[in-house]
Amino acid sequence: MQLSCVKIGLRSRILGYDNPFMSMEKQKNERRISRSRVAILRVLSKSLRPLSAVEIGERIHAFGQSFNKTTIYREMEKLKLDGEVKEFFLRNDCALYERNRAHHHHIVCVSCNVVRDIYACTVSNEEKRIAEQEHFDIIDHSFEIFGLCKKCR
Ligand SMILES: [Zn+2]
Ligand SMILES: [Zn+2]
DSSP states (O other), X not given: OHHHHHHHHHHHHHHHSOOTTSOHXXXXXXXXXXXXXXXXXXXHHHOSXXXXXXXXXXXXXXXXXXXXXXHHHHHHHHHHHTTSEEEEEOTTOOEEEEEOOSSOEEEEETTTOOEEEEOOOOHHHHHHHHHHHHTOOOOOOOOEEEEOOTTTO
8 A cells, every 4th residue: 555655656756747758738648647546546545435436526526626527437447457446336336446455345234325344255265166166267256245234224
């Protein structure tokens, strides 16, 4: 986590200098994308729960910055590929995003939508068995538990 923050800081600093091999427009574009990247990561790091792309946009706005939807979605895709951010889906089909921390799962209240992290993973062992049985190279798994929280039940 610490390391990646340093990396991003460096990258945005490097992008701040004029690069003679890049057109002005491309440079501007790169800088804008880089700013959106930093903004997204900051919002996700500060959040106590996973956020949808719309919520990320709103929180960035609350910090006094603004990026169009396309920029945010494009940056989310890159952050996913770079392993900085994880995407997962709940029952309402809305993608949620969080910083890629240690492997964990979620328990979700279907009434108030509170999402909590569960760090015990019982799926990993089963995963190996299934991978052998189905001749699959498994990349990842997701496992969410739904129910009613203490306040809502
Ligand atoms: Zn609840
Ligand atoms: Zn797991």
